[in-house]
Amino acid sequence: MNSALFPRGRLLLWGGCLALVIALPLVFKSGFMVSLLCQMGIMVVFALSYNMLLGQTGLLSFGHAVYYGLGAFITMHTLNLIGKDGSPLLVALLPLVGGLAGLLAGVVLGYVTTKKAGTTFAMISLGIGELVAACALMFPGFFGGEGGVSGNRVIGKESFLGFTWGPQVEMYGLIVVWAFLATVAMFALTQTPLGRMANAVRDNPERAEFVGYDTQRVRYLMLILSGFFAGIAGGLTALNYEIVTAETLNAHTSGVVLLMTFVGGIGFFYGPIIGAILITVMQIVIGGMTHAWLLYFGLFFLFMVLMAPGGIASVIAVQHKLWAAGLFGRMLPHYLVTALPVLVLLAGLIGLIEMGYALLAGEGVGAGDTATRIMTVELHLNTPGPWLAALATAALGLALTRWIGGRTRVAWNASLSTLHGDKT
């Protein structure tokens, strides 16, 4: 580890993050929360591996779940193969098997897919993803059919340093270790010549060719490595849930990892980490609160694409720059003032959506139900009152957002020009 790769600031940040994730289960003790944290950890690795393709090499893949899923299946079969002769130490090393499976799948499939970049790659990954997903249901011998393949991660008589991996918290510890190692490895990779070349291949493939690099080879290597880390994530899923089903390698899973990575921000190494955490929370926590979560999710995603195409990480990065230039303090009051009308707008919209769902989709109380309770107030949806109120709130919020938002934008542009002016 040379000091250029890990300067002190970065070491502090990484150490702080590690301490935080270790401390989390001490604060949130409930089983649900620990399960949620486990899922986040796995998704972080998966999304980071995806960004090796999309963010670093410029390869848009619609079939990344193939490597994740195959890693999970191979891990599960290996776990069952070890059976009673195993020990917790062997179990702890199993995600590596998943990684190797992903790597192997990358070697085989990547040879075909990475011949071309751009649209061709996207389409071929879609086709291969569909093929593998279809095979998963056709070969119940390996993929376990609809029931999937299940196993037991608690094997062997002794424990490993006191761990049997039975309790969820111990599994969380294992996930943290693997996720941390994988993240460090993936970050280190971005600093290697291969990682740099991948960026060159992404930005200007012709020039990379002229300089003497084989772009196809760079894409191929990046895909193999990305498959390796996706396989590790798959292996962790297998151990965490102790069941692997065909859905781990279908188009839905591929789509989710794409959303996570993009929402987080493909231009920054830490972008996918934010995306994975945020989307997992949205799916599980908001999904538990309202049946309209898919709608919120879709709206949020479209909003991100249109308003912040660089993802959340890019928003943070700009703020960081402002902070460094001492301009953040100037913007903060504007942010706070804008937040207010935005909240009003959101309240109005959420009211409309929730009432719409209650009326049309009948949230467990019957489609066409005309009375619902939102915010503990009984609302009669067959009367115009609540609708007008929500509509008025939304309209007020929109008007205020436009008005105040306009002023914020002026300040924002001024700050940005100062920022860039300072530089040039």
Next chain:
Amino acid sequence: MEFVVMSLLNGITYGLLLFMLSSGLTLIFSMMGILNFAHASFYMLGAYFAYQISTWIGFWPGLLVAPLVVGAVGAAIERYGLRRAHRFGHVAELLFTFGLAFLVEEIVHLIWGKVAVDYRIPVELDGTLFTLFDTSFPIYKGFMMLISVGMLLALYMLLTRTRIGLIIQAALTKPDMVEALGHNVPRIFMLVFGGGTALAGLAGVIGGNAFVTEPGMAAAVGSIVFVVVVVGGLGSLGGAFVASLLIGCIQTFSVAMTLSITDVFALVGISLPEGSQVARLTITQLAPVLPYVLMVAILIFRPRGLMGARES
């Protein structure tokens, strides 16, 4: 013989429906460079709008109105959403359509519920057109063929005989040049997007009652139209047409093959070990995934597609 003729008819009907979907996608894809993931969602919207209109004023007005409404929705989405996303590059555009597909499905859930709606074939078209060797061919399938062929001709006339058609054709192959010549390319984009989605909507109007109108119908055809466009070749309407019919026929004829993988290998003199799961698979079982095999093969050996002029 009976089987071959019926399969051919079925294959062509299905292929023509695929072409209605893929022609719009090809136009959008090759002009704007967008893999419109939401294209099949417009197909679904067409079916639902037609269902809604048919409950108010009947099927026939719906046949005309629903595609127009879908086209208007499509044009509005292009104008107020896609055009903004366009500024951020192709990936953002593509993800916009990706999210749009998601949203459309959820909105359809919300408005029309989660189960199939009762969108029926009109009584005038419900019956047997002709009976061939004791298998009947429904009028509605004939009607679907008629509409598809009519649309194909109209599209051909539009593209070759009108000014706007010539500009669109030019933009298919040389979009930068067309812009340089002073045409309002954004407006053409909006028109093409609206037109392409209207075609998908029309396919939905006639496909929705032939099959089932339900919220999963978009996802069911979504990826197959991509296959058609890629196999046919980007920017080639003729290619999309050939690929549609090819895939329609492959799907119908492969169902008839009871050959297993073992038999196929036996034909070339290789005997596979007995009992493995791969060896027992029959072509029939593989039928619905064959288009993907075809696509992967095409992309490997002829990335420009059957009749395409460019690679991306």
Next chain:
Amino acid sequence: MKSSFVKRLTLAASVMLIGGSAAAQVKIAYIDPLSGPFANVGDAGLKGFKEAAEILVNQKGGIMGQKLEFTGFDNKGSPQETQIQLKAAIDQGFRFVTLGNGSGAAHSLIDAVNKWNARNPDKTVLFFNYAAVDPTLTNEKCSFWHFRFDANTEMKMEAISNFMEKDKSIKKVFIIGQDYAHGHQVAKYTKEMLAKKRKDIKIVGEDLHPIGRVKDFAPYIAKIKASGADTVMTGNWGNDLSLLIKAAKDAGLKARFFTYYAGGLGTPQAMGAAGENQVLQLTEWHMNVPTKNTEKFAQDFNKKYPGIWFYYLRVNNMVEMVAKAMNTAKSTDPKAVALALEDMRFQNDTGEVWMRKSDHQAMQPLYISIFSKADGKTVKHDSEGTGYGWKTLASISQRDSQLPTSCIMERP
């Protein structure tokens, strides 16, 4: 999910922070898809459970004075999310869970429950399965902590093949199914059982197609037609079934279709007139089985929840049997409830339901019925407002539906 948005919000928040509160009533967690493509199925089930708990238990005094309550947990149809939701339910103090949709999710849940109970013997959880029909769940993978209230695929096939045995007009059978575990099982049992019962019946063809991917079934129908089959056996459900029936009608195929899942959740509506006198189904109940209370229950339900049609009698069976077990055991401890449920014989509206002790599989009367025009007499009620309803052709007694089990149950 009648609780308010804020209540749910605070509940979720409190669960995250402190890990749930004590139970004031008997609570059962309903883990099934409540959003996404299969949400309609999950939603209908949840409403059925809530209604059954209210009418059949709570209005009759409840369970030892406590109310029975069902709470929905959305697993989005995913086996993995099922486990997360199980954890969420356990955190909130649930000791009983029910799930029905998808054998994948059911396998995942039975595994998770077994492991949880082994690792937390003081906080055991009991799993009531109301609709996942994979036979392995009460055979190889049977568990003391799992009870199934629906007949499994093998039992259903036994009933159908018994019916076929007597019908001499059946000579050539074609099997078509979705290419996954359920479709494979249906094909396997059809061949095995017909070979045993009617050697003269010829299986003229067998096709498997990828699930949910076929848009146009015309080529399959052409093949069935070419084979000369008079009967088609299919385990298909959802669109794969509706499209199959529609394509058969278009091509003028006159064969009869024996199905598992033609009776509800939108399929009658999707197939409409195409299914008339051609589609048969096997269920534990349908609207035109003469019953004392269920008919009224179903009518009230359909009126209360427009757009959802009461379909699952087994939901009512389950609710009543669980309540009875708790009342008999005078306890809501999962183990005590499980012991009281074992070997229970329960009189419902159609006959006796018996929960077999050896594998925890419920045995109940079954009906084979055919989709025919509603006439107000034998077909009194139509199905899903289509003008067509189910007419009973045969009823199978509880005893005749029994099959041996290979279950070797580990008991605590």
